[in-house]
Amino acid sequence: MGLSRRTFIKTGLAGAALGACGALPPVSKWLRQSDAASDPQEKVAYTYHPPNCGGRCSFKCTVKDGKLVKIEANEWPDKRNSLVCLRGLSELERVYSPDRIKTPLKRVGERGEGKFVPISWDEALTTVAGKLKELKDKHGGKSIYLKASSGVEHPMFSLATMLGAQFTNHAGIDIGLSGGLHQITGVGLFGPMNNEVTDWVNSKTIILLGNNFLETSMTDAQFFYDAKEAGAKIISIDPSYSTTTTRCDQWISLRPGTDTALILALINQVFANKWYHEDYLRKNSTAPFLIREDDKKLFKLGDKYQVWDKNSGSFQPYDAPGIQPELEGDFAADGVKLQTVFAALREHTKGNTPAWAAKITEVPEQVIKDLAKQYATAGPAVLAWGWGGPDKWYHADSLGRAGGILAALTGNIGRVGGGVGAANHHLPGYFAPFKGWPLPKDKGFAPAKPEMPATDFPQKPNSVRAVIIQGNTLNQWLANAHQTAAWLKKLDLVVVVDIFHNDTVNYADIVLPTCTNFEMEYDCYNLQVRRNHIMMMQKVIDPLYESKTDFKIEQELAAKLGLAQYLPKTPADLNNARLKDPAPPLKGITVETLKANRYIQRLNAPWEPFRSNMNQVYATPTKKIQLYSEVLLPFGAGFPSYEEPQEASPHNPLFKKYPLQFSQAHTRYRAHSSFSNARWITQIIKEPKVEMNPKDAQKRGLKNGDLVEVFNDRGKFQARYQATPDMRPGSIRVSEGWWSKYFAAGNLQNVTNSANNPRGYPLSHGPVIPFNDTLVEVKKAGGAN
Amino acid sequence: MAKKLGMTIDLKRCMGCHTCSLGCKMQNNVPMGMLWNRILTIGGEDVDTARGEFPSLEKSWMPLSCLHCENASCVKVCPVGATYRDEDGRVLINYDRCIGCRYCMAACPYNVRVFNWQKPVREPGHSYGEAPVRAKGIMEKCTLCVERTAKGQEPRCVEVCPAKARKFGDLNDPNSEVSKAIRERGGQQLLAEKGTKPQVYYLR
Numbered sequence: 001m002g003l004s005r006r007t008f009i010k011t012g013l014a015g016a017a018l019g020a021c022g023a024l025p026p027v028s029k030w031l032r033q034s035d036a037a038s039d040p041q042e043k044v045a046y047t048y049h050p051p052n053c054g055g056r057c058s059f060k061c062t063v064k065d066g067k068l069v070k071i072e073a074n075e076w077p078d079k080r081n082s083l084v085c086l087r088g089l090s091e092l093e094r095v096y097s098p099d100r101i102k103t104p105l106k107r108v109g110e111r112g113e114g115k116f117v118p119i120s121w122d123e124a125l126t127t128v129a130g131k132l133k134e135l136k137d138k139h140g141g142k143s144i145y146l147k148a149s150s151g152v153e154h155p156m157f158s159l160a161t162m163l164g165a166q167f168t169n170h171a172g173i174d175i176g177l178s179g180g181l182h183q184i185t186g187v188g189l190f191g192p193m194n195n196e197v198t199d200w201v202n203s204k205t206i207i208l209l210g211n212n213f214l215e216t217s218m219t220d221a222q223f224f225y226d227a228k229e230a231g232a233k234i235i236s237i238d239p240s241y242s243t244t245t246t247r248c249d250q251w252i253s254l255r256p257g258t259d260t261a262l263i264l265a266l267i268n269q270v271f272a273n274k275w276y277h278e279d280y281l282r283k284n285s286t287a288p289f290l291i292r293e294d295d296k297k298l299f300k301l302g303d304k305y306q307v308w309d310k311n312s313g314s315f316q317p318y319d320a321p322g323i324q325p326e327l328e329g330d331f332a333a334d335g336v337k338l339q340t341v342f343a344a345l346r347e348h349t350k351g352n353t354p355a356w357a358a359k360i361t362e363v364p365e366q367v368i369k370d371l372a373k374q375y376a377t378a379g380p381a382v383l384a385w386g387w388g389g390p391d392k393w394y395h396a397d398s399l400g401r402a403g404g405i406l407a408a409l410t411g412n413i414g415r416v417g418g419g420v421g422a423a424n425h426h427l428p429g430y431f432a433p434f435k436g437w438p439l440p441k442d443k444g445f446a447p448a449k450p451e452m453p454a455t456d457f458p459q460k461p462n463s464v465r466a467v468i469i470q471g472n473t474l475n476q477w478l479a480n481a482h483q484t485a486a487w488l489k490k491l492d493l494v495v496v497v498d499i500f501h502n503d504t505v506n507y508a509d510i511v512l513p514t515c516t517n518f519e520m521e522y523d524c525y526n527l528q529v530r531r532n533h534i535m536m537m538q539k540v541i542d543p544l545y546e547s548k549t550d551f552k553i554e555q556e557l558a559a560k561l562g563l564a565q566y567l568p569k570t571p572a573d574l575n576n577a578r579l580k581d582p583a584p585p586l587k588g589i590t591v592e593t594l595k596a597n598r599y600i601q602r603l604n605a606p607w608e609p610f611r612s613n614m615n616q617v618y619a620t621p622t623k624k625i626q627l628y629s630e631v632l633l634p635f636g637a638g639f640p641s642y643e644e645p646q647e648a649s650p651h652n653p654l655f656k657k658y659p660l661q662f663s664q665a666h667t668r669y670r671a672h673s674s675f676s677n678a679r680w681i682t683q684i685i686k687e688p689k690v691e692m693n694p695k696d697a698q699k700r701g702l703k704n705g706d707l708v709e710v711f712n713d714r715g716k717f718q719a720r721y722q723a724t725p726d727m728r729p730g731s732i733r734v735s736e737g738w739w740s741k742y743f744a745a746g747n748l749q750n751v752t753n754s755a756n757n758p759r760g761y762p763l764s765h766g767p768v769i770p771f772n773d774t775l776v777e778v779k780k781a782g783g784a785n
Numbered sequence: 786m787a788k789k790l791g792m793t794i795d796l797k798r799c800m801g802c803h804t805c806s807l808g809c810k811m812q813n814n815v816p817m818g819m820l821w822n823r824i825l826t827i828g829g830e831d832v833d834t835a836r837g838e839f840p841s842l843e844k845s846w847m848p849l850s851c852l853h854c855e856n857a858s859c860v861k862v863c864p865v866g867a868t869y870r871d872e873d874g875r876v877l878i879n880y881d882r883c884i885g886c887r888y889c890m891a892a893c894p895y896n897v898r899v900f901n902w903q904k905p906v907r908e909p910g911h912s913y914g915e916a917p918v919r920a921k922g923i924m925e926k927c928t929l930c931v932e933r934t935a936k937g938q939e940p941r942c943v944e945v946c947p948a949k950a951r952k953f954g955d956l957n958d959p960n961s962e963v964s965k966a967i968r969e970r971g972g973q974q975l976l977a978e979k980g981t982k983p984q985v986y987y988l989r
Contacts, residue, residue: 068913071811084804084808085947089807089945096908096909218802219947221802221948225798243833681803685832704830704831722831726842728840
């Protein structure tokens with residue numbers, strides 16, 4: 001690096017020549033005696049990339065004169081993961097963004113107006129703490145709500161616990177399909193696929209359902225191509241022609257929001273052609289369980305579900321050893337007719353023929369038949385969905401259930417090369433739970449029980465009077481922005497902790513500037529487990545301006561409340577506690593070993609791809625795949641059915657006024673609203689575009705690049721129209737996450753649907769926000785543009 | 786035998802993610818408003834849009850930076866010998882010799898050269914990566930990451946590609962990965978009819 005070294009010396013010369021005294025120093029001080037590698041001004045630090053996407057790429061960062069000058073992939077023990085993406089690289093600029101909040105701020109205008117004056121940390125924290133104490137004393141801890149966005153590495157959970165506040169980390173987002181799949185397989189938060197993506201190379205058929213994998217999970221692209229080169233047929237089911245679709249073997253475009261009809265037709269075909277795996281279902285699922293004709297509940301004797309045992313010719317508990325449960329037959333008990341779940345499911349889906357689904361989905365009947373045959377007979381098969389498309393619909397739970405049932409019928413769960421669920425950013429992997437921070441037991445510290453899904457706060461009466469928000473949550477997370485704003489205006493206190501001045505900040509009474517995850521007051525910071533490795537953050541640079549880490553802010557706020565003594569002193573203390581008495585995958589891993597190993601170590605886990613449920617034991621009450629849901633019986637939904645979208649349906653009277661379905665899709669250029677302001681990325685994509693098929697645009701008299709208004713009864717926003725033949729006519733899209741300042745007017749959340757499906761409440765993570773179940777109209781915006 | 790460094794880019798794998806483009810920007814201290822390596826969409830008018838009529842659509846991406854031509858027109862037109870081909874086949878610019886006449890910019894059929902019309906602006910406000918700073922009035926472009934490849938490392942764009950679409954190596958070595966890929970996949974040179982003999986091959 002002779003050239004850069006020379007440049008460095010030149011800079012030094014210039015600096016010296018401009019020195020105050022102007023005298024030349026002796027040659028020993030003038031010339032540096034070190035080379036670049038041993039230059040004390042240059043150092044290397046290891047961290048990982050947190051914001052939003054979930055990829056957790058481990059970085060090797062080079063710092064020169066206190067400034068970040070290079071981001072490279074760290075060397076992972078599993079070298080295939082040694083990757084970065086454009087967002088990771090863009091941090092080199094984003095860290096130093098002019099949008100950084102430099103000091104604590106106090107609001108001087110109306111909430112939402114964005115007028116602030118700088119204040120000191122002491123004033124900011126004293127104000128917040130005073131108000132919190134007052135609210136807690138008067139209205140109880142439940143009047144305070146803390147929320148951290150997904151890009152935040154240190155959610156203030158301990159503070160919430162000590163305050164007895166309501167706290168949620170995940171609500172309403174990325175849980176629509178998983179809430180349904182959880183009913184079937186007991187899958188955890190976000191519903192990750194059973195099999196790690198590195199197992200796709202063993203699959204023969206891979207169906208990507210509304211999954212733009214190559215954009216949202218681009219650092220896993222090599223595994224997609226490995227599978228393809230190994231001969232897997234990869235099929236993209238997506239209304240529009242996505243980046244991923246361009247690289248698939250087949251594309252099936254369907255009417256948005258009708259995926260459940262398509263999957264039910266595949267189930268119908270599996271039954272019609274007897275492609276189901278009888279033995280697998282008998283052993284591993286509730287297929288032989290019996291449904292009572294009277295109340296539709298599963299037949300029990302005592303507290304045990306019963307099946308009909310062929311061997312003994314009698315009812316037997318489903319888990320009795322040595323039984324041979326029948327999948328079909330006429331049974332009765334106490335005069336009540338009983339039907340097996342298997343037979344009832346066949347009957348339930350009898351009408352869901354390919355011809356029926358063709359009318360709904362607008363996919364040709366033969367294509368549906370061929371798809372069914374491919375999935376059911378050319379296995380092992382993967383059914384992998386994303387979070388940006390079919391997840392964000394009012395009835396998403398039914399699709400998650402239908403997908404789980406289809407995979408179960410064909411024996412594709414707990415199988416090498418199989419799997420069903422969300423395939424995003426290596427979410428499936430060997431699990432290594434951390435311990436929590438031990439708060440004293442005798443103080444009665446406990447978070448308030450959430451009184452409702454947090455997505456209901458703007459919609460229903462509740463106890464919340466103060467919110468403390470880490471990240472751009474309020475704009476990015478909640479649909480129907482005017483509803484959100486009306487709620488915020490009613491609150492007693494809004495505190496926003498963020499790095500950048502984005503939309504949520506505008507509603508704050510007090511703004512606390514946090515720093516990026518490259519900056520910290522400590523030598524190390526948080527831990528994460530991803531892709532079968534554990535990573536820790538090392539300090540890369542000092543906090544810029546007056547910003548502090550979330551850890552430090554939590555600590556200082558707790559100090560004002562007289563609670564700091566219960567918190568860890570440093571992130572290292574917290575990490576030590578989290579790794580104490582570790583689960584087997586973490587044995588032998590400590591803060592010190594991480595430091596000695598470039599801040600990344602592989603878990604103590606097998607090197608073969610992670611595959612869950614290979615033992616055919618499920619995290620459901622029966623430990624089996626539960627094809628039938630008693631939880632959803634009160635909604636008449638023991639089995640999933642197809643329902644027209646709640647809003648975005650031509651059968652909705654609103655459709656006459658607002659005939660376009662509106663999606664906010666994920667893109668490689670951002671991870672939610674993170675990177676909206678990354679200028680290395682806005683050099684490529686500088687503003688939001690209303691992506692619309694030219695046919696729809698023609699009808700509205702629009703030319704490529706016209707400024708247009710997108711509107712419905714909820715609100716409106718303006719951006720430029722982009723001629724996008726990729727879009728299915730009848731549906732438009734704006735990629736999600738753009739801050740309002742990038743729109744010509746408004747924000748896309750002004751139009752989005754926030755309705756909560758009542759059926760979502762008993763599900764594992766509550767109702768999903770149906771962002772994409774939204775109807776709009778588009779017109780040319782006024783003015784000469 | 787002397788080396789002839791070259792690259793292959795698999796357009797069946799490229800997914801248009803721009804990671805190589807930003808990797809290049811970081812590595813080479815490329816200022817704002819410029820890229821040495823850009824991702825062009827083969828499709829509609831705008832980035833990432835398809836051509837055709839729904840659902841009969843076509844879309845792919847083509848990363849484009851200096852192709853390090855064996856018979857480089859930029860080298861021929863440079864009046865001061867600032868642009869030259871080094872012994873390993875890299876087409877480079879001697880920034881100290883460049884007089885900013887921009888003949889090379891006009892001569893390059895691939896439009897890959899970028900010129901510092903003004904004092905370079907770098908956001909984050911400081912230099913980064915490993916390449917030297919270029920002054921106003923100086924031409925610049927891909928160097929095949931000479932600071933890296935001279936040490937036996939791969940160019941940054943090859944290293945960071947998450948789709949593993951790029952390969953780098955010696956075209957004079959018939960057993961190199963690049964030579965093999967060109968043979969087996971029928972590697973194509975861009976605008977081959979111009980006779981520039983690019984050392985970057987596209988695999989389609």
